[in-house]
Every structure is written in C-alpha cells, then in structure tokens.
Amino acid sequence: MYLVEPAHRPSRRAPLVWAIGAAIPWLFLMVAQTVWFVIDGMDGRYGWAHLLLAAGTVVGIVVFVFVVPVWRYRVHRWDVDPTAVYTRSGWLVQERRIAPISRVQTVDTYRGPLDRVFGLANVTVTTASSAGAVRIVALDSEVADRVVAQLTDIAALGAEDAT
Template identity: 80%
Template sequence: MSESGGIHLVAHLVDPANPPSRKAPLVWAVGAAIPWLALVVAQVVWFVLDSGRAWLHVAAAVATVIGIVVFVVVVPIWRYRVHRWEISPQAVYTRSGWLVQERRIAPVSRVQTVDTYRGPLDRLFGLANVTVTTASSAGAVHIVALDSDVADRIVAQLTDIAAIGAEDAT
C-alpha cells in the first residue's frame, strides 16, 4: 500500500485483444430475429382476426420495429465491439456483454475442463463456443462465437498449458 492508502499494481492489466469471429454479429442477429419473426406473425394474425382498434395495432407494430432494430441490428454490433478474449500461460481473460459488461480472469492453474459447444446456428455458420470450467464459485468462463478451427486450437492450447501446471486445479 502507498501512503495515500492506494494499492500499487505490479503489472498493468491490458484488455483482451482477440475478437470473436467476423461472422458473430450475423449469427447473433439471426438468433435474435427468430423470436421477433414469431412476434410479427402473431401480430399479423391478431390484425386479421381483430382489425378494430387500428391505433393499438400501429402501436404494437411500432414497438416491434423498434425492438427489431435494437436487438437484431444494434445489439449484435455492440456485442462484437465489446466481446474479447485472451489466453496467456497464466490466465484466460474474457470481456463480454453489451448493456451489462463482464470481465473474467481465470488462472490457468484453476482450469478443470475445457469444452466446446456448437448450437444449430453455430454449426450453420462454422462457429463454436469454448467453455473453460474452473474451481471458481463465479462459474465457467465462456469464449463465444469463434471460428471452429480457432476454438479447436484454443482447446488444445489450454489443455497443453493446464497439463504443464497440473499441480492444483481444485
């Protein structure tokens, strides 16, 4: 501690540098568009069955268009600008979110498992997600929307790093 009561940091922590795949915003947009499409269909059916109260239909349509613009256009671009990851011999470091942002640092010595997940849209676009489970009450660290070959390399890299320092991981 310094005389002013502050803590001196030994190393300056730099934001993680690696972004998700360039396809990530498109995958996130398509994933967000699916429920909005269902809402549009429901509103069309509602209008056909009850064409009275035009003001209510217009208000619902305007709210839906605003929701589509925000969640299908703005949020995927925003998420892409925020999401980052980095792997060093000492730690896995991620930054994620859009409205609420989270930074996670997981020491490699605490890594227990490394998994990949590929949902239907991920497979369609050739993406994968990596989950790094650690001995932490905060839960796993997720590196999302990676090109499949990058995800496979990360899994291999983390497995190699964790094997070198396999003394703890509890």
C-alpha cells in the first residue's frame, strides 16, 4: 500500500457549520460575561477582570469561529479507492489515516442537528485497528450516501473477514 494524498475536500458548507458549532459555546460565555458585568458594573472592583475576559473572548471568537473553520477546510481531505480509505484532518495537529478495505468492519453515517440543517453527513469507517475509526467529516448528504454504498460494495467484493 502506498501513501496517497487524499484528493477530496469536505462540503463547501463545512466551514459555516464548523463556525456556527464553535460560536454556540462562545455565545453562552458572552451572555455570562454580560450578566456578570451588569451585576458588578464597570466601576466595581472587578472592572479590570471584565476587560481582560472580554478581550480574551474576542480573541477566542476570532480564532475559533473565523480562523479555525477555514484552516480545517484547507487541511481536511478524504479519498476512497479499491484498497483503502484515506483521510487527513486536524488544524493545529494534523493526522493522516489509512484504513485498508480488508480491515473494514462497519460503515456508518452520522448527522447532527447542524448537519441536518445544512444537508451534511459524516461517515465513520470502523476497522480492526486500535487507533479507532476513520472519520470523513462534513460531506454533502448525497456524497456521504455514495461513499457508504461504494465502501460497502468494495468491502463485499473483498469477501475477507475484517477481524
């Protein structure tokens, strides 16, 4: 088996879904900070802490809502051929995974609430590996269905036990 650079990107909607998913916890933090500010007031004894926490929140929002989704989209790749499933993922720490078709045990799809709203799905390929499942994230639902069908067909042709 040779090292293949995965060719396919996630859906073009993936960065938006990742950004919205990242924004939700930051929204709760902003609400909590606003409540604390209203209760304590800027002239209270923790005025410096309000400013420091607000600055940290702004930096966090910029990084995790605007930068990370775009970076992840540039890094994430996947591919499937008759011999293996290939993925590349991560943003700060990047990981490449290769799952030989002969080791595939199950192929599943997952659609969370945001995925369903934006028509996306994630494919999980479970193998007989201690490293865990290989995940292809943020695919258009139709593409995910085709990948699952393709993997099922390829694995059936191999007719090998994946244990």
